[in-house]
Amino acid sequence: xxxxxxxxxxxxxWTIAELADEFDVTHRTIRHYEQLGLIxxxxxxxxxxxxxxxxxxxxxxxxxxxxxxxxxxxxxxIDMYDEQPGEAGQLAYLLDQIKxxxxxxxxxxxxxxxSLAELGSLAKRCRADLRALRR
Amino acid sequence: xxxxxxxxxxxxxWTIAELADEFDVTHRTIRHYEQLGLIxxxxxxxxxxxxxxxxxxxxxxxxxxxxxxxxxxxxxxIDMYDEQPGEAGQLAYLLDQIKxxxxxxxxxxxxxxxSLAELGSLAKRCRADLRALRR
DNA sequence: TTGCTCCTCACGTCACGTGAGGTGGC
DNA sequence: TTGCTCCTCACGTCACGTGAGGTGGC
Numbered sequence: 422x423x424x425x426x427x428x429x430x431x432x433x434x435w436t437i438a439e440l441a442d443e444f445d446v447t448h449r450t451i452r453h454y455e456q457l458g459l460i461x462x463x464x465x466x467x468x469x470x471x472x473x474x475x476x477x478x479x480x481x482x483x484x485x486x487x488x489x490x491x492x493x494x495x496x497x498x499i500d501m502y503d504e505q506p507g508e509a510g511q512l513a514y515l516l517d518q519i520k521x522x523x524x525x526x527x528x529x530x531x532x533x534x535x536s537l538a539e540l541g542s543l544a545k546r547c548r549a550d551l552r553a554l555r556r
Numbered sequence: 557x558x559x560x561x562x563x564x565x566x567x568x569x570w571t572i573a574e575l576a577d578e579f580d581v582t583h584r585t586i587r588h589y590e591q592l593g594l595i596x597x598x599x600x601x602x603x604x605x606x607x608x609x610x611x612x613x614x615x616x617x618x619x620x621x622x623x624x625x626x627x628x629x630x631x632x633x634i635d636m637y638d639e640q641p642g643e644a645g646q647l648a649y650l651l652d653q654i655k656x657x658x659x660x661x662x663x664x665x666x667x668x669x670x671s672l673a674e675l676g677s678l679a680k681r682c683r684a685d686l687r688a689l690r691r
Numbered sequence: 692t693t694g695c696t697c698c699t700c701a702c703g704t705c706a707c708g709t710g711a712g713g714t715g716g717c
Numbered sequence: 718t719t720g721c722t723c724c725t726c727a728c729g730t731c732a733c734g735t736g737a738g739g740t741g742g743c
Contacts, residue, residue, distance in 0.1 A: 447733080447735095450732085450734095453732070457732095468698075469698090484674065486732095487671055492732070508689070519678060519679045523676075526671055526672050529622050530665060530668050532622045533623055536619065540654050540658050543637075544654045547647055547651045550647055551647050572722090572723075583723085584707065584709080585707065592706095602725085603715085604724090627706070
């Protein structure tokens with residue numbers, strides 16, 4: 422059995438460490454996504470070999486997470502992208518999800534702005550108290 | 557033993573169901589926060605009686621969560637608000653925490669803005685696909 | 692041979708969800 | 718008495734974290 426690395430043109434595959442590094446996640450996280458069927462890297466022996474498709478899907482997964490989808494929703498959405506065009510029902514579903522997520526994110530941004538304002542005035546009071554103590 | 561409800565002026569206390577309703581969380585969630593010492597409602601027998609202070613803290617907890625802090629961080633922050641100022645060392649520490657939190661929040665807001673932009677263009681493509689299908 | 696990276700279990704954790712089974716006052 | 722709300726366990730779940738223990742190629 423000639424297990425070789427030379428069969429693929431270099432630059433088109435990644436190791437788990439390379440992807441973990443690039444996307445700032447742990448190896449465990451990537452393996453977890455594989456276990457759930459979100460990505461399916463090739464195997465060379467036991468070692469995983471990631472192709473461009475896997476890398477793209479990983480990027481989509483992480484983006485989905487930042488937006489607030491859970492992994493099951495992400496699986497559905499990614500698969501929708503992958504299954505070529507998609508029919509009207511699927512697109513409508515996706516659009517609906519997008520609306521919900523958008524509203525959620527806007528709420529979150531408002532919360533953050535409120536908190537930033539509060540932290541700002543708290544800092545101000547804090548600095549004033551410090552100045553008062555120094556005299 | 558005269559266990560009465562008449563000892564407090566009405567309108568100043570809440571039941572667990574009232575708060576759960578108002579903030580759209582489950583009873584379990586509120587009890588969980590109590591277990592962690594984030595809130596400490598009064599007891600009348602076994603039943604919890606929530607005062608304005610508890611309600612305020614619950615609001616702060618939920619906002620902290622939406623912003624993305626874990627419950628331990630939230631406990632520290634809320635306690636900082638509650639403890640009256642204090643001495644220079646504490647103030648300096650608090651100011652330092654505020655700076656960290658502020659930087660963190662600004663990163664998070666950027667992330668949300670990016671995600672909102674992405675969702676926007678995704679929705680656009682989605683609607684275009686739908687229009688194409690309808691013809 | 693030594694190091695490094697890779698691997699597979701498998702238990703732990705965090706923030707609750709979800710019943711099971713029981714109590715108390717209008 | 719019947720309903721409703723409240724309660725306390727306590728196991729389940731989701732998305733990984735974190736070792737333990739072992740393999741493979743430069």
